[in-house]
Amino acid sequence: MGNSNGTVWLPEGASTVASEIDWLFYFVTWTSLAIMLLVVGGLIYLAYTYRRRSADDAPQPIKESKLLEISWVVIPTILVLLVFTWGFQGYLKLTVAPPNAYEIQATAFSWGWSFDYPNGASSNNLHVPVDRPVKVNMSSEDVLHSLFIPAFRVKQDVLPDRYSSVWFEATREGEYHLFCSEYCGTQHAEMIATVHVHSQTDFNEWLADAAMDEDIPLPELGERLFGQQGCQQCHSIDGTSGIGPTMQGLYMNDRLLQSGETVTADENYLRQMIIEPTAQVVEGYPAGVMPSYARLSEREINALVAYIKELE
């Protein structure tokens, strides 16, 4: 995704903190490697040079070397302090968001994300302006999740019943991966979103568009929500079966449930499915995979139902 200037070691970097974090990573990696080679090399060299040559080759007493002893105390101490100072500075920078940061509210749920913007817009992928600090305040509806954007080098746990936050400033427009990095159940691996980094103008335009939900007709809003809420990850609209059944031609069709009952997929069936998917489980599909969308507003649920009804 995005422009891939990543390396074998690290993914592409696209935030203000990325290069600093990468340098620290490289420093730790390469000094560790150098020290390892020195130690292992020395070990092999000394073992060979001072190997026992004959049966009466008695070991010699060891002479102390002040210089050697001081250097193996002082050099590692300097290295460790360097890494600590460097790391601590980076940590402070990552923890304290600039006061002028643009704030977005993130809600994690099993298994997806919902982002709310100051003007009332909401989306399932994260949209941010380029070259501007963005602070994401986060909470979870259910279990522990974690927001991870590799290209920005930020990762932060998202907890139920409590806020946590993360901030970054994207330096390049493009699309980047957003992952959940805390194992959270069956669909954890699918809990993926995209970060869209826009120019400020494009961002304003997107934001205004996304906030217009109140004015658009229900089926159109439903279509938008179907994408935003991640329904399309599990449900196709073209007749193909995915993790869940297709939505095509569903309305007013007979549905066989796991309970053995057959019901008609009318408005109330659709509504019930969206709010409480475990109440009626479709035969041939796993129960408990589809998350509940009871948190959606009445209008949003109406919109989804209106949209599904149109999928002939």
Ligand SMILES: [Cu+2]
């Ligand atoms: Cu998760």
